[in-house]
Amino acid sequence: MTNSAFKVHLEELRTVIEAALVETLDRGGWPNSLKSAVEYSLMAGGKRLRPVLVLLANEMCGGRQADAIPAACAIEMVHTYSLIHDDLPSMDDDDFRRGRLTSHKVFGEALAILAGDCLLTLAFETIATQVTGTGEINGLQIAEQMRILASAAGGSGMVGGQVLDLEAERGALVNVENAEMHVQNTGKHGCESGATAVQKAVDSVDFPSVQGETSSSIPDFCPNDSNRTAETRVVELSQIHRMKTGALIAGALELGAATTSADPDIRNRLQHFGHCIGLAFQIADDLLDVTGDQTRLGKKPGRDADLGKLTYPGLLGIESSRAKAEQLVQEACDAVAVFGDRSRWLRELARFMVERDH
Ligand code: IPE
Ligand code: IPE
Ligand code: MG
Ligand code: MG
Numbered sequence: 001m002t003n004s005a006f007k008v009h010l011e012e013l014r015t016v017i018e019a020a021l022v023e024t025l026d027r028g029g030w031p032n033s034l035k036s037a038v039e040y041s042l043m044a045g046g047k048r049l050r051p052v053l054v055l056l057a058n059e060m061c062g063g064r065q066a067d068a069i070p071a072a073c074a075i076e077m078v079h080t081y082s083l084i085h086d087d088l089p090s091m092d093d094d095d096f097r098r099g100r101l102t103s104h105k106v107f108g109e110a111l112a113i114l115a116g117d118c119l120l121t122l123a124f125e126t127i128a129t130q131v132t133g134t135g136e137i138n139g140l141q142i143a144e145q146m147r148i149l150a151s152a153a154g155g156s157g158m159v160g161g162q163v164l165d166l167e168a169e170r171g172a173l174v175n176v177e178n179a180e181m182h183v184q185n186t187g188k189h190g191c192e193s194g195a196t197a198v199q200k201a202v203d204s205v206d207f208p209s210v211q212g213e214t215s216s217s218i219p220d221f222c223p224n225d226s227n228r229t230a231e232t233r234v235v236e237l238s239q240i241h242r243m244k245t246g247a248l249i250a251g252a253l254e255l256g257a258a259t260t261s262a263d264p265d266i267r268n269r270l271q272h273f274g275h276c277i278g279l280a281f282q283i284a285d286d287l288l289d290v291t292g293d294q295t296r297l298g299k300k301p302g303r304d305a306d307l308g309k310l311t312y313p314g315l316l317g318i319e320s321s322r323a324k325a326e327q328l329v330q331e332a333c334d335a336v337a338v339f340g341d342r343s344r345w346l347r348e349l350a351r352f353m354v355e356r357d358h
C-alpha cells in the first residue's frame with residue numbers, strides 16, 4: 001500500500017470527523033461567548049489523530065463507521081479541552097496553539113477554563129446521546145465507552161499525567177502507586193506533594209479547632225533523592241508520558257474496538273499497539289519542541305527547555321530519543337501485524353505519528 005493511498009484515506013477520515021464535530025456544536029442554549037470559545041479551539045484544525053484512531057480501530061474490527069463517530073468526536077473534545085488547559089498560564093503558559101493564539105489569550109482565563117470544562121462534559125453527552133438501535137451499539141456499550149473515556153482522561157490517565165508533568169518540572173519523584181511526590185523545590189505552579197500543599201493550606205487558614213484532629217495527622221514526606229540514576233529518570237518520564245498522552249491515544253483504540261463486537265485478542269493487541277504509539281507520540285512531540293518550526297507546528301517550539309520540563313531529548317539526546325520512538329513504532333506494528341492487510345492503515349498511522357513535522 002502506498003503512502004499516498006494512506007494520505008488519501010487519512011484525509012477522508014478527517015473530513016468525516018470535521019463534519020461530525022461541526023454538527024455536535026449545532027445546539028442552542030449556550031451563551032454566545034462560550035460557543036465562540038469552544039468553536040475557536042475545537043475547529044482550529046488539529047491533526048485529528050485520536051478520532052482517526054477510533055475510526056481505524058473500528059474499521060479494523062469490521063465495525064460500522066457510523067457507530068464510531070460519537071466516540072471519535074468525544075475523544076477529540078477531551079483532547080481539545082486538555083490542550084486549552086495545558087496552555088493556561090498556571091500550566092505551560094503558551095501563547096500559540098493550532099496556529100492561533102491560545103484560548104486564554106483571546107477569551108481570557110476564566111472563559112478558557114470554562115470552554116475546556118464545556119468540551120469535557122460535551123464529550124460524555126455526545127457518547128450518551130448517540131442514536132442506538134441502528135447498528136451494534138446498545139446501552140451497555142455506551143456505558144463501556146464512557147468508562148473507557150473517563151479512565152483515559154482522568155486521574156490515572158491524562159489528568160494524572162499532567163499533574164506529574166508539572167511536578168517533574170522541579171524534580172519531583174514520580175511515585176504513582178502511592179500518589180505521593182517527593183519534591184525538591186516548589187515550582188511556579190506551586191506543585192508540592194499533596195500532603196505538603198494540604199499542610200500549608202491548613203496552616204494558612206484560621207480553622208475553628210476540632211477536637212482530636214491536629215495538623216500533625218498529615219504524614220511527612222522524604223526529601224527528593226538527588227542520586228536518581230538516568231535510568232530511573234527515563235522510567236519516571238515514560239510513566240508521565242504514558243499517562244498524560246499515551247492514555248488518551250490508547251483509549252482511542254480501545255474506544256474504536258468498543259464500537260464493534262471485537263474479541264478479546266483483537267482488543268488486547270490494539271491496546272498494546274496504543275500504549276506503544278502513545279509513548280512514541282509524546283517522544284515525537286518532545287523532539288519537535290527541540291527541532292520543529294513554529295509555522296509548521298502551530299505552537300512555539302523551545303518551550304520545554306524554557307519551562308525546565310522533563311523530556312526524552314533532555315534525558316537521552318535527540319538520536320537516542322528518535323531510536324526509542326522508532327523502536328516503539330516497530331513494537332506497535334508487530335502487535336497488529338497478525339491482522340495482515342486489515343491493520344495496514346493503523347501501521348501507516350503509527351509511522352506517520354513519529355515521522356511527522358507538526
Ligand atoms: C499535542 O497533540 C499535545 C500532545 C498530547 C503531545 P497533537 O499534536 O495531536 O495536537 P493537535 O490535535 O494536532 O493540535
Ligand atoms: C501535553 O503535552 C499533553 C496534554 C495532555 C495536553 P505538552 O505540554 O508537551 O503538549 P504541547 O507541546 O503543549 O502541545
Ligand atoms: Mg504540558
Ligand atoms: Mg504544553
Ligand code: MG
Nearest residue numbers: 285286289304
Ligand atoms: Mg510538547
